[in-house]
Amino acid sequence: MSLTSPTRRKPRTLALELVEALGDRIRDGRLAPGDKLPTEAAIMGEFQVSRTVVREAISKLQASGQVETRHGIGTFVIGLGDAPGFKIGPEQYSTLRDVIAVLELRIGVETEAAALAAQRRTPANLAAMRQALDAVAQAVDEGRDAVSADFQFHLEIARATQNSHFADMMATLGSSIIPRARLAQAEGLNEPMSDERLQYLRRVNGEHESIFDAISAGDADAARAAMRTHLANSRERRRRAQQAEGR
Structure with missing residues (x-):
């Protein structure tokens, strides 16, 4: 140009x-x-x-x-800047209730994004998803929480829809949509990672792998179901934590 x-x-x-x-x-x-x-x-x-x-x-x-x-x-x-449109600011992630609300939004948007990605993904899209998943696995193996790579995987799915609005929304929301990003400090995740937490992160990445497999296979229904399961599981984990806190 x-x-x-x-x-x-x-x-x-x-x-x-x-x-x-x-x-x-x-x-x-x-x-x-x-x-x-x-x-x-x-x-x-x-x-x-x-x-x-x-x-x-x-x-x-x-x-x-x-x-x-x-x-x-x-x-x-660093982002979309001051462009007008939908945004969720950091103050809107301040409680578990806020995190659950964002997860409900993501269930509505990302389940359909996964289905579209299964129908429209290119080899380059699949390679980018695979790279993000490998980064998640490596981080977990090294005892790190992998928030950035986790977000990158979800962003690559949005890009694979070939509909820029999905990617724009994900980029606007940023990595704070990953619940662990908000909870890291509160839960002391800078401390050495426990075996229980490692197992939890591996389960999460297993859910990621199921989403990837369905998208790779071009199965829109399976991709939609796998994404819904992944995000619904995350929402239920936060609901249980909210109940435990008595909020």
């Missing part, structure tokens, strides 16, 4: 066009949270713009909360 035309445009106009082009990639998942943006030189070459234009565009993306620059490392995507 080139931003040049026979009519010479001002750098500011080019910068706004570049912001829109890069923003589109963030919104449709081609550039996901955590991804590193191409180098200035690569962007200059692809879009045929000056370094000044690139730096102004990056500055605007930073101001809107879509990217952040880490000195000496590069610029990374």
Whole structure:
């Protein structure tokens, strides 16, 4: 894609066009949270713009909360920024009741996403899901909680629907939708992991594997059922914890 035309445009106009082009990639998942943006030189070459234009565009993306620059490392995507639309803020994950409410939303959205993914997934989608699942398994084996890789697996399913709205919603929600993200500090998960917790995480990943198998097989009904089972199990675990707390 080139931003040049026979009519010479001002750098500011080019910068706004570049912001829109890069923003589109963030919104449709081609550039996901955590991804590193191409180098200035690569962007200059692809879009045929000056370094000044690139730096102004990056500055605007930073101001809107879509990217952040880490000195000496590069610029990374952090989210959809200030774009209007549905959001759930951190304060809405503050209690077990909140976590259960988000899980109910996810059951409604992700069960259908899994079915669509089974029908539309590409080999690249399957490879990305497999990579995320392998990362979860490795983290568990190393005694880590694997929240990031867990979220990545669910995000890759949303992308495999080939419907950008599913991926946009997941990216907007972020990794906080994984219940363990909210509960980690409260449950002392920075301490050495107990055998009971390791077994729990392996059960969770077994549920992930069932979802993946159904999507890989192209079985929409099985994928829908496996996702519903996975999220309903998580909801019931939180309900039991809520009852134990007497809330």
